[in-house]
Amino acid sequence: MNEPYLIVYVKDGTMYFAKKLPAETKSREIFEVEIDEVISDEFDEAAKKLGATVLGILSLWHKDAFPGWGIPSDAEKEENCDFALAMELIGRSVAGKTKTHVQSIELLLRQAAIKTDSVQQFLDESWPPIRANLEGYSG
Structure with a gap:
């Protein structure tokens, strides 16, 4: 697996975003969103927001995998x-x-x-x- 990487998981009604950097031994949370807030949007809108968040973070870390994005x-x-x-x-x-x-x-x-x-x-x-x-x- 290429580092840094992003982890997205759900626990107790909350969606967590965590990251693992190469110099770190374990991942750490970077922010969280209550599931109720996520599902208050229509599926397509929620998917756009979450997808944009994930792709934005990954494209910052893995510029070679996303050439030209975010420039x-x-x-x-x-x-x-x-x-x-x-x-x-x-x-x-x-x-x-x-x-x-x-x-x-x-x-x-x-x-x-x-x-x-x-x-x-x-x-x-x-x-x-x-x-x-x-x-x-x-x-």
């Missing part, structure tokens, strides 16, 4: 800068089990959502459960 133009890079920073902070927050960056993430997402409909959709639909998860951390 934004210079205008898109500038437009997505706030969103990319928010995603980086989400990753750091989950890895460090901290809620410290929640307000910064929210601000970055709101700024990026002004420019991009897909970011607005992320802010409306995906961010609330991620935020709730982060706010559950003590630090």
Whole structure:
């Protein structure tokens, strides 16, 4: 199996996404979504969201397997800068089990959502459960 790899599983009504990096001995969760939230969408819409998430993560890690995917133009890079920073902070927050960056993430997402409909959709639909998860951390 090629590393890094993504693990998606369901346990106790929650869908978990975990990753395993080459330098790690075991996988670790990166985010979770309640199944009720997933199935609140029609199947096709849920499949698009989950599929986009999985392909987006894998294409970042395995660029050779997905040539040309996710390579934004210079205008898109500038437009997505706030969103990319928010995603980086989400990753750091989950890895460090901290809620410290929640307000910064929210601000970055709101700024990026002004420019991009897909970011607005992320802010409306995906961010609330991620935020709730982060706010559950003590630090």
